[in-house]
Amino acid sequence: MAGARSTVRGLALASHAGPTVVVTALAGLFAAGVGSGPATTVLVVAAVLTGQLSVGWSNDWLDARRDLTVQRTGKPVVAGLVSARQVHAAALVAAGLCVVLSLATGLLAGLVHLVAVASAWTYNVLLKSTVWSWVPYAVSFGLLPLFVVLAGPGDRVAAPWAMTATALLGVGAHVANTLPDLEDDRATGVRGLPHRLGRTGASVLAPLVLAVAVAVVVLGPPGAPSVAGWVGGAAAVALAVAAGVVAVRRTTSRAPFALSMAVAAVCAVLLVLAGPDVALPR
Secondary structure (H helix, E strand, O other): OHHHHHHHHHHHHHOOHHHHHHHHHHHHHHHHHOOOOHHHHHHHHHHHHHHHHHHHHHHHHHOHHHHHHOOOOOOHHHHOOOOHHHHHHHHHHHHHHHHHHHHHOOHHHHHHHHHHHHHHHHHHHHHOOOOOOOHHHHHHHHHHHHHHHHHOOOOEEEOHHHHHHHHHHHHHHHHHHHHHHHHHHHHOOOOOHHHHHHHHHHHHHHHHHHHHHHHHHHHOOOOOOOHHHHHHHHHHHHHHHHHHHHHHHOOOOOHHHHHHHHHHHHHHHHHHHHHHHHEEEO
């Protein structure tokens, strides 16, 4: 019984629960905002959740050897809570469920989401140690609004500005997420874009990209921004700046990534408030 509890706890930690919950919740909020009914919203949430779980588990499975090398004890595989083989199996099961749930939202919508999930897997499998490490984040996050809108009612597509904003949020989150582990990553041969820029460059880039994403969300919809847009945008920019400040002053802190997720949450609310402007007729 104790072993089962340890495995469940290890899988929960290996799923990268924080970003998994945030991205899934944002997808559900966005689906409701574009007029999806309860059944479609639940399907969208389930598809995104299983996709995120598959990505998180595949990350810890593929990184297990590197994490053991640098004794990253915060990782459940290194801590002995779960084995790399168990995380591998969980990732494959979640990926299979994601295929079924994604296609249940509609063929085109499902294929778009599966491309987004496959893109995220390419980061773990292929691009993490290259200068192109940011590309899967841009593609996967950028396709999320398109998936949600295609899964919703009517013959509509996501507005380009909305997809641009979420793509930028993904890139900003990627850079912020790497900051605490730059030295450990270098020791195991990981050389993504943030590592090549160095701590100072990456600490500047993360809040800059996040701030540009906020500007796109506020200024992208037609017409003048609302009061809520200005207030939300100002709050999101403040959070982005705070992420940069913390990244410079506390080099091992996970706060910059948490703050970048908070920026994404504010932007998601602004996207919902944008209402019909997010979804355009085809």
